[in-house]
Amino acid sequence: xxxxxxxxxxxxxxxxxxxxxxxxxxxxxxxxxxxxxxxxxxxxxxxxxxxxxxxxxxxxxxxxxxxxxxxxxxxxxxxxxxxxxxxxxxxxxxxxxxxxxxxxxxxxxxxxxxxxxxxxxxxxxxxxxxxxxxxxxxxxxxxxxxxxxxxxxxxxxxxxxxxxxxxxxxxxxxxxxxxxxxxxxxxxxxxxxxxxxxxxxxxxxxxxxxxxxxxxxxxxxxxxxxxxxxxxxxxxxxxxxxxxxxxxxxxxxxxxxxxxxxxxxx
Amino acid sequence: xxxxxxxxxxxxxxxxxxxxxxxxxxxxxxxxxxxxxxxxxxxxxxxxxxxxxxxxxxxxxxxxxxxxxxxxxxxxxxxxxxxxxxxxxxxxxxxxxxxxxxxxxxxxxxxxxxxxxxxxxxxxxxxxxxxxxxxxxxxxxxxxxxxxxxxxxxxxxxxxxxxxxxxxxxxxxxxxxxxxxxxxxxxxxxxxxxxxxxxxxxxxxxxxxxxxxxxxxxxxxxxxxxxxxxxxxxxxxxxxxxxxxxxxxxxxxxxxxxxxxxxxxxxxxxxxxxxxxxxxxxxxxxxxxxxxxxxxxxxxxxxxxxxxxxxxxxxxxxxxxxxxxxxxxxxxxxxxxxxxxxxxxxxxxxxxxxxxxxxxxxxxxxxxxxxxxxxxxxxxxxxxxxxxxxxxxxxxxxxxxxxxxxxxxxxxxxxxxxxxxxxxxxxxxxxxxxxxxxxxxxxxxxxxxxxxxxxxxxxxxxxxxxxxxxxxxxxxxxxxxxxxxxxxxxxxxxxxxxxxxxxxxxxxxxxxxxxxxxxxxxxxxxxxxx
Numbered sequence: 001x002x003x004x005x006x007x008x009x010x011x012x013x014x015x016x017x018x019x020x021x022x023x024x025x026x027x028x029x030x031x032x033x034x035x036x037x038x039x040x041x042x043x044x045x046x047x048x049x050x051x052x053x054x055x056x057x058x059x060x061x062x063x064x065x066x067x068x069x070x071x072x073x074x075x076x077x078x079x080x081x082x083x084x085x086x087x088x089x090x091x092x093x094x095x096x097x098x099x100x101x102x103x104x105x106x107x108x109x110x111x112x113x114x115x116x117x118x119x120x121x122x123x124x125x126x127x128x129x130x131x132x133x134x135x136x137x138x139x140x141x142x143x144x145x146x147x148x149x150x151x152x153x154x155x156x157x158x159x160x161x162x163x164x165x166x167x168x169x170x171x172x173x174x175x176x177x178x179x180x181x182x183x184x185x186x187x188x189x190x191x192x193x194x195x196x197x198x199x200x201x202x203x204x205x206x207x208x209x210x211x212x213x214x215x216x217x218x219x220x221x222x223x224x225x226x227x228x229x230x231x232x233x234x235x236x237x238x239x240x241x242x243x244x245x246x247x248x249x250x251x252x253x254x255x256x257x258x259x260x261x262x263x264x265x266x
Numbered sequence: 267x268x269x270x271x272x273x274x275x276x277x278x279x280x281x282x283x284x285x286x287x288x289x290x291x292x293x294x295x296x297x298x299x300x301x302x303x304x305x306x307x308x309x310x311x312x313x314x315x316x317x318x319x320x321x322x323x324x325x326x327x328x329x330x331x332x333x334x335x336x337x338x339x340x341x342x343x344x345x346x347x348x349x350x351x352x353x354x355x356x357x358x359x360x361x362x363x364x365x366x367x368x369x370x371x372x373x374x375x376x377x378x379x380x381x382x383x384x385x386x387x388x389x390x391x392x393x394x395x396x397x398x399x400x401x402x403x404x405x406x407x408x409x410x411x412x413x414x415x416x417x418x419x420x421x422x423x424x425x426x427x428x429x430x431x432x433x434x435x436x437x438x439x440x441x442x443x444x445x446x447x448x449x450x451x452x453x454x455x456x457x458x459x460x461x462x463x464x465x466x467x468x469x470x471x472x473x474x475x476x477x478x479x480x481x482x483x484x485x486x487x488x489x490x491x492x493x494x495x496x497x498x499x500x501x502x503x504x505x506x507x508x509x510x511x512x513x514x515x516x517x518x519x520x521x522x523x524x525x526x527x528x529x530x531x532x533x534x535x536x537x538x539x540x541x542x543x544x545x546x547x548x549x550x551x552x553x554x555x556x557x558x559x560x561x562x563x564x565x566x567x568x569x570x571x572x573x574x575x576x577x578x579x580x581x582x583x584x585x586x587x588x589x590x591x592x593x594x595x596x597x598x599x600x601x602x603x604x605x606x607x608x609x610x611x612x613x614x615x616x617x618x619x620x621x622x623x624x625x626x627x628x629x630x631x632x633x634x635x636x637x638x639x640x641x642x643x644x645x646x647x648x649x650x651x652x653x654x655x656x657x658x659x660x661x662x663x664x665x666x667x668x669x670x671x672x673x674x675x676x677x678x679x680x681x682x683x684x685x686x687x688x689x690x691x692x693x694x695x696x697x698x699x700x701x702x703x704x705x706x707x708x709x710x711x712x713x714x715x716x717x718x719x720x721x722x723x724x725x726x727x728x729x730x731x732x733x734x735x736x737x738x739x740x741x742x743x744x745x746x747x748x749x750x751x752x753x754x755x756x757x758x759x760x761x762x763x764x765x766x767x768x769x770x771x772x773x774x775x776x777x778x779x780x781x782x783x784x785x786x787x788x789x790x791x792x793x794x795x796x
Binding site: 031033034035036039050053054055090110212213214224226228229230231 | 423500502503505520522523526571572574575576649651652656657658659662663671672737
């Protein structure tokens with residue numbers, strides 16, 4: 001493995017650690033405020049400095065990983081699952097139903113993901129769960145369209161036609177033969193989609209739609225820090241860097257997987 | 267950018283002579299403000315931050331001079347009968363509304379009676395105008411107002427934004443009367459000609475204006491020919507707009523930026539009149555029906571430390587529901603509460619909140635010690651959301667209280683208040699006479715009595731204080747009221763005295779604060795450089 005893969009993998013491992021056992025990386029409570037120690041620059045006491053309420057920025061970035069990534073991962077999981085089911089349904093349905101589903105994917109795809117997510121939030125109201133669904137709904141068409149196309153290919157493959165001649169039931173054929181063979185592109189898409197979901201989650205949180213204060217979430221931290229940019233650069237820099245690095249790492253790994261899947265190793 | 271004439275103004279100003287209105291013909295100014303008005307109708311006015319807009323477009327019957335005393339404005343003079351029940355006003359006869367109709371006694375009568383229209387402004391009708399009986403037109407320039415009982419606050423009402431005189435014609439024809447707008451006109455020095463929600467409000471000069479109050483810096487039309495207020499709710503954006511020269515004036519300067527602003531810009535600040543920014547405890551249900559829990563909440567917060575972190579030492583701590591700028595402020599309340607963590611915990615133990623749950627919050631009978639505050643976004647100013655977060659962290663750390671803060675749209679906030687789904691109500695009021703605010707907040711039937719507290723003594727005292735114009739007696743009564751609600755019953759947690767800040771390019775002159783309210787004055791005396 002080259003450094004181009006090693007570094008992102010190491011960073012994502014660190015993130016996974018932050019999500020699983022944040023206490024290992026910092027001993028400080030992310031919500032514990034020390035008003036008299038507000039806006040302390042990075043240094044011995046606070047490696048990443050302290051924010052406007054005197055909370056430790058390092059600790060908030062570490063604990064923030066849990067919020068930001070769990071929203072991203074859950075949203076991606078919901079989008080992938082629904083995308084597979086809808087895509088499969090479209091690919092195996094009678095023509096009229098397939099047309100209806102496919103056109104609705106097209107319509108959803110015409111809207112930018114963040115805009116679509118905002119529309120959903122406008123209807124459901126802010127909150128962590130709502131943000132997850134908003135992002136998931138916005139991403140479903142990406143997966144559904146690929147699965148539908150794959151289903152068309154697999155449906156006419158020799159082994160499926162064979163199974164039909166053997167008289168296997170429709171359900172068995174779908175589960176045993178079609179489904180496993182349409183999933184190929186999903187891991188790649190999902191890895192890149194995860195990066196987008198993390199950006200989406202942070203973006204919606206920045207706008208105040210996600211986890212509510214005082215929860216430590218990267219996007220929400222950036223939003224709070226924006227009024228202190230001139231006096232405390234560290235308050236915005238570290239959560240911003242965390243979002244940027246996470247998305248870059250996920251994209252690098254996703255592209256790498258994509259090349260490998262397509263049989264091109266750079 | 268119209269640059270040429272302002273340069274002329276600047277040159278003249280530099281020569282030490284005051285430019286006259288003619289010389290400043292084309293002066294324009296852009297002023298960034300924090301708060302968007304929820305209404306442009308002065309009779310519906312509710313936001314202290316919007317006071318500076320009201321008196322651009324409207325003039326009141328009376329004004330307050332630099333020493334706080336009442337002065338004539340649209341009313342040239344007034345007489346009060348010995349029994350305090352009849353007020354006779356002599357009006358100016360040279361005033362016209364922006365729609366061309368003449369200002370006269372009938373207009374004053376129509377404006378006062380408008381408040382009595384059911385559903386128009388129930389709060390003002392029930393409180394500030396509770397004593398109002400009738401208004402009679404004696405002659406076109408004389409109006410006689412009769413009260414049912416003496417009201418020491420009536421003149422203050424006539425100098426408030428509510429008394430902004432609206433053309434009776436437009437009161438009838440306005441499309442959206444409660445919101446106001448271009449078709450609801452006054453007699454003010456500026457004429458509203460554009461309002462774009464979320465963006466800006468634009469005025470041009472009223473060339474006929476010659477009825478400024480005596481305390482104004484000049485007479486005749488305003489210096490500025492065009493005036494734009496941009497709505498920039500983000501503090502950092504406002505500061506950036508000022509330092510980059512996109513706007514000439516901003517209000518609401520965040521504490522973190524004050525020193526930076528002072529270097530190259532003119533900066534001034536003033537304490538608001540009225541009540542302090544306070545948390546009012548809802549005494550109608552648990553946990554704040556228990557006085558010990560109310561006291562414990564106050565003791566759990568180190569207010570000085572919280573203010574130091576949120577406002578960088580620029581905020582003035584409040585000790586009473588009455589603000590420090592008011593003549594009725596009771597300084598004996600200073601240092602009587604707050605910041606005693608041990609006491610907070612002892613009080614909570616005593617009140618039965620002894621157990622703790624896994625998150626560290628206190629529990630009693632299986633219920634967590636949770637208190638909720640629901641505030642309406644249009645009223646959040648001065649980083650009160652951040653202040654709430656700081657207090658939230660403090661009460662959790664020091665006393666195990668779960669303080670939940672929600673900032674929602676006005677409808678949702680009103681619903682929570684109506685349904686009694688809150689434990690803390692946060693509020694400050696900018697009334698120029700604090701008595702008007704106390705009459706709304708403290709009496710059993712007060713329009714914004716969110717403490718749901720009721721004390722016949724307080725009701726009686728407030729009525730007494732309102733009925734007299736004897737300031738010494740009022741001070742004595744309000745001192746009793748403050749001690750009752752702050753010390754004896756602990757229904758209120760005063761936090762800071764609201765203040766307004768103005769920052770401007772050094773070439774801008776004539777900015778200042780309204781002596782009655784401590785909020786920024788209108789733009790009548792303002793002169794813009796380049």
